[in-house]
Amino acid sequence: MTKNLNVPLKKEEYAELRAGDYVYLTGTIYTARDAAHKRMQECLDKGEALPFNIENQIIYYMGPSPARDGKVIGSAGPTTAGRMDRYTPKLLDLGLKGMIGKGKRTREVYDAIIRNKAVYFAAVGGAGALLSKSIVKSKVVAYDDLGTEAIRKLEVENFPVIVVADAEGNSLY
Amino acid sequence: MREVNVSLISDAVAEMCIEVNHVLSEDMSRAMKRACEKETSELGKKILGQLDENLKIAKEEMIPICQDTGMAVIFMEIGQDVHFCGGRLEDAINEGVRKGYTEGFLRKSVVDDPVIRNNTKDNTPAVIHYSIVDGENVKITISPKGFGSENMSKLYMLKPADGIEGIKNAILSAVKDAGPNACPPMVLGVGIGGTFEKCALMAKHALTRENGVHSDIPYVKELEEEMLEKINELGIGPAGLGGSVTALGVNIETYPTHIAGMPVAVNICCHVNRHISRTI
Numbered sequence A: 001m002t003k004n005l006n007v008p009l010k011k012e013e014y015a016e017l018r019a020g021d022y023v024y025l026t027g028t029i030y031t032a033r034d035a036a037h038k039r040m041q042e043c044l045d046k047g048e049a050l051p052f053n054i055e056n057q058i059i060y061y062m063g064p065s066p067a068r069d070g071k072v073i074g075s076a077g078p079t080t081a082g083r084m085d086r087y088t089p090k091l092l093d094l095g096l097k098g099m100i101g102k103g104k105r106t107r108e109v110y111d112a113i114i115r116n117k118a119v120y121f122a123a124v125g126g127a128g129a130l131l132s133k134s135i136v137k138s139k140v141v142a143y144d145d146l147g148t149e150a151i152r153k154l155e156v157e158n159f160p161v162i163v164v165a166d167a168e169g170n171s172l173y
Numbered sequence B: 001m002r003e004v005n006v007s008l009i010s011d012a013v014a015e016m017c018i019e020v021n022h023v024l025s026e027d028m029s030r031a032m033k034r035a036c037e038k039e040t041s042e043l044g045k046k047i048l049g050q051l052d053e054n055l056k057i058a059k060e061e062m063i064p065i066c067q068d069t070g071m072a073v074i075f076m077e078i079g080q081d082v083h084f085c086g087g088r089l090e091d092a093i094n095e096g097v098r099k100g101y102t103e104g105f106l107r108k109s110v111v112d113d114p115v116i117r118n119n120t121k122d123n124t125p126a127v128i129h130y131s132i133v134d135g136e137n138v139k140i141t142i143s144p145k146g147f148g149s150e151n152m153s154k155l156y157m158l159k160p161a162d163g164i165e166g167i168k169n170a171i172l173s174a175v176k177d178a179g180p181n182a183c184p185p186m187v188l189g190v191g192i193g194g195t196f197e198k199c200a201l202m203a204k205h206a207l208t209r210e211n212g213v214h215s216d217i218p219y220v221k222e223l224e225e226e227m228l229e230k231i232n233e234l235g236i237g238p239a240g241l242g243g244s245v246t247a248l249g250v251n252i253e254t255y256p257t258h259i260a261g262m263p264v265a266v267n268i269c270c271h272v273n274r275h276i277s278r279t280i
């Protein structure tokens, strides 16, 4: 089923998505990949607050190429989600509701998705130029020193993704 | 003897890094078009359509094809009658990478140490492989390698008794494990024989071969064709979401090996199989 959704969704709306749904997202999402996840975990270990409120939000596993002058962002496609698996269940338990990436996850992540009624979307890997056209704003909100791996707040318009794992335990892979 | 100033190498490397990350070579674009025609799943077709559109946008608007503009892998074939002047060759190559990745708005994806992990901020150093050949030319081949697919690559130290069936199983199991992580449709570079490192290097080099060109060795050509068919029967499909096109090519290189061994390396590359060559 094809759907147009405004993100972040309402809490209960994440649970209604089903594996196989083709979805266009409009609204706000955040980026974080390997190094940012490591730092967020260190924050939590020290009992500090995360650099943004993840509750009800969606994280896009992505590190863009630099923007040319006058452009919002460079190439901006998904990276392999599995490398974040060690950190993900904890973030889901803390209120994160969605992830956009590519590739398989561990059993622990799928269980955490079910437990928290969350969702895992895939964006098409290797389509970074095309996907960048759906990003209308980008702002670094944390870890600027990490360069491409900094946490960015993105405004997206009709950003195309496919639900690959849903709250009922269905998975497309 | 021919003198070649290393600044020529720097300039060429910089230009090639930029071009290869924005414009997919013709052989690969053709392979992508053929894939669109062959794919039977509706979702698969839609994804391949997006990838085709992505290539167009990348070229026209100078946005990298993929945000992972890779670690620069560079093959240098140096004629033995060449004398380099004007500085150290290796420094010149890295200077070219630095310039290309910085001025070309390419992503800096290299860390200075595998454990300490500070970004070098200019995508250097490159991984450089030198070979000495006849003549007085220098051939540079650049193939930036993304790590989504690199991470799914494998090396198997098979036994001679495993035979060709063992090789086939090794290739298929690497592809099955890679699945959606390697951004299918993929291209496979396979090395068979040699030693541990020779085998891996052949697999990497095989990825730079023009798509659609086969090995000159009859049984290897047959193996390439058979493996492509078998891989596509796995049904992994574009983006790993199911379909009839899982791979665009299987390129195999072989080398003599030891009586006791049969190494097989499978270097997996995504559909963004970037390669560019220039002779100076």
Ligand code: SF4
Pocket (backbone or CB within 6 Å): A077, A078, A079, A125, A126, A127, B066, B067, B068, B069, B145, B146, B147, B148, B149, B150, B181, B182, B183, B270, B271, B272
């Ligand atoms: S595997 Fe290839 S297409 Fe996929 S993200 Fe990496 S470089 Fe890009």
